[in-house]
Amino acid sequence: MNDWSWDYVGDIMPKLLDGLWVTVQATLLGSVAAFALGLVWAIALRSPSRWVTWPVGALVEFVRNTPLLVQLFFLFFVLPGWGLSFGPLTTGVIGLGLHYSTYTAEVYRAGIDAVPRGQWEAATALSLPRGRTWVAVILPQAFRRVVPALGNYVIAMFKDTPMLSAITVGDMLFQANSIGATTFDYMEPITVVGVLFIVISYPTSVLLRVLERRLVR
Amino acid sequence: MSADSSLSKVTVNPAVDGSELIRFDKVTKRFGANTVLDALDFTVSSGKHVTLIGPSGSGKTTILRLLMTLARPDEGTIRVGGEYLTHEERGGRLVPAGEKHVREVRKNIGMVFQQFNLFPNMKVMRNITEAPVHVLGLSADEAEERARGLLELVGLTEHADKFPTQLSGGQQQRVAIARALAMRPQVLLLDEVTSALDPELVAGVLDVLRDIARTTDITMLCVTHEMNFARDISDDVLMFDAGRVIESGPPEKIFNDPDQERTRQFLSAVL
Numbered sequence: 001m002n003d004w005s006w007d008y009v010g011d012i013m014p015k016l017l018d019g020l021w022v023t024v025q026a027t028l029l030g031s032v033a034a035f036a037l038g039l040v041w042a043i044a045l046r047s048p049s050r051w052v053t054w055p056v057g058a059l060v061e062f063v064r065n066t067p068l069l070v071q072l073f074f075l076f077f078v079l080p081g082w083g084l085s086f087g088p089l090t091t092g093v094i095g096l097g098l099h100y101s102t103y104t105a106e107v108y109r110a111g112i113d114a115v116p117r118g119q120w121e122a123a124t125a126l127s128l129p130r131g132r133t134w135v136a137v138i139l140p141q142a143f144r145r146v147v148p149a150l151g152n153y154v155i156a157m158f159k160d161t162p163m164l165s166a167i168t169v170g171d172m173l174f175q176a177n178s179i180g181a182t183t184f185d186y187m188e189p190i191t192v193v194g195v196l197f198i199v200i201s202y203p204t205s206v207l208l209r210v211l212e213r214r215l216v217r
Numbered sequence: 218m219s220a221d222s223s224l225s226k227v228t229v230n231p232a233v234d235g236s237e238l239i240r241f242d243k244v245t246k247r248f249g250a251n252t253v254l255d256a257l258d259f260t261v262s263s264g265k266h267v268t269l270i271g272p273s274g275s276g277k278t279t280i281l282r283l284l285m286t287l288a289r290p291d292e293g294t295i296r297v298g299g300e301y302l303t304h305e306e307r308g309g310r311l312v313p314a315g316e317k318h319v320r321e322v323r324k325n326i327g328m329v330f331q332q333f334n335l336f337p338n339m340k341v342m343r344n345i346t347e348a349p350v351h352v353l354g355l356s357a358d359e360a361e362e363r364a365r366g367l368l369e370l371v372g373l374t375e376h377a378d379k380f381p382t383q384l385s386g387g388q389q390q391r392v393a394i395a396r397a398l399a400m401r402p403q404v405l406l407l408d409e410v411t412s413a414l415d416p417e418l419v420a421g422v423l424d425v426l427r428d429i430a431r432t433t434d435i436t437m438l439c440v441t442h443e444m445n446f447a448r449d450i451s452d453d454v455l456m457f458d459a460g461r462v463i464e465s466g467p468p469e470k471i472f473n474d475p476d477q478e479r480t481r482q483f484l485s486a487v488l
Contacts, residue, residue, distance in 0.1 A: 116334075118332050118334035121285075121330065121334060122334035122335070124287060124323075125326075125328040126327075126347070126396070126397075126400060127323050127348065127352045127400070128351060129351065136347060136351075140338040141336075141337065144338075
């Protein structure tokens with residue numbers, strides 16, 4: 001077994017930090033996509049029309065019940081054959097966003113259901129238009145309740161980003177792998193990747209718990 | 218109450234001529250196998266204060282909810298100011314009304330709820346201005362001016378910038394009254410508005426409502442267990458039992474000398 005070399009760690013750090021930046025981008029952009037799409041699904045699933053709820057419900061179930069990696073491969077290797085191709089990172093963000101939107105939709109649904117019926121009734125009694133009721137009354141109250149749960153999905157997504165290396169996104173794991181492939185020494189790069197993950201995700205989850213205590217009173 | 222001085226600034230009900238404002242024709246409402254309202258007929262004249270009394274489950278609250286379109290009748294029609302509420306006339310036939318029609322007729326009606334139902338994410342001021350701005354199209358300034366007048370009326374001027382949770386139940390309910398009045402409805406529906414309040418807070422809310430009843434010409438339809446309040450403000454009292462009006466008349470008659478034995482029983486149980 002090789003001895004741990006700090007010099008080697010110093011040499012590979014710039015590349016790994018490049019990878020970290022890609023990982024962070026994928027997580028943040030993926031989160032924005034997941035938050036937005038999930039909200040679209042959640043509101044669509046409350047539509048009075050079955051022509052809306054049925055296809056959206058089917059899509060959400062389908063995406064939630066198939067593996068993220070399969071979806072990434074489909075987006076990256078199959079769609080270009082139909083003339084739809086994006087760069088690796090864009091594909092990764094779409095994949096993460098779509099996959100996690102099926103979970104955030106459920107979070108929103110619970111948050112919306114938790115808004116008391118009296119709020120809808122008061123909005124009706126004031127004749128507030130439906131869109132205004134959503135934007136001004138229901139969603140602001142639902143958001144408070146869903147922030148902690150959404151935050152947990154951001155952390156989960158962060159930890160899922162290494163899957164993007166399978167579609168050639170230059171994230172941390174991809175960089176570590178390519179370093180190892182040239183030096184034949186995987187111990188330092190892979191270990192540093194693990195440490196970088198925990199250095200970011202643990203404080204984030206602590207922060208979320210603080211936020212949760214503040215928001216959900 | 219500091220209410221009287223401010224009332225001149227507060228126009229609550231633009232047109233009152235004592236004509237028929239609300240009309241229920243053979244309205245039936247069922248919840249499952251349970252018939253809550255049974256072919257109910259009744260009318261309320263413009264400007265009148267009408268109190269609905271009767272045992273729980275007799276359909277009083279359902280009447281208010283039907284008028285507020287929080288529930289739809291299974292049979293029969295409801296008219297407000299001559300307009301059908303949940304129906305439209307098309308080609309000489311009555312058909313279920315579209316959302317736009319319902320919205321238009323409903324604008325004439327305001328409601329205060331047992332549980333206040335203020336918007337907890339908005340300060341008191343915005344609770345009151347939200348609908349005037351986004352439904353009536355008032356400018357922010359106009360809506361705030363109207364809201365200030367109403368906050369004075371309900372005695373809460375200094376609480377405009379607080380969130381509802383920072384207020385007592387009685388104060389919240391008075392904000393809810395101001396919020397409903399800000400839409401200048403012709404009809405104000407009051408659904409057991411003091412039932413959720415601590416006993417010592419009831420009087421403040423009832424005082425505000427007495428002031429409004431005495432000094433404005435808004436039509437009030439009120440479900441309450443506060444019999445003294447009902448006696449004070451009502452022009453007419455309707456006694457409900459099992460989804461029907463079994464007796465109606467001025468409060469002196471109903472409370473002192475009811476015709477129906479059932480009314481007598483009910484009153485002796487609650488008074």
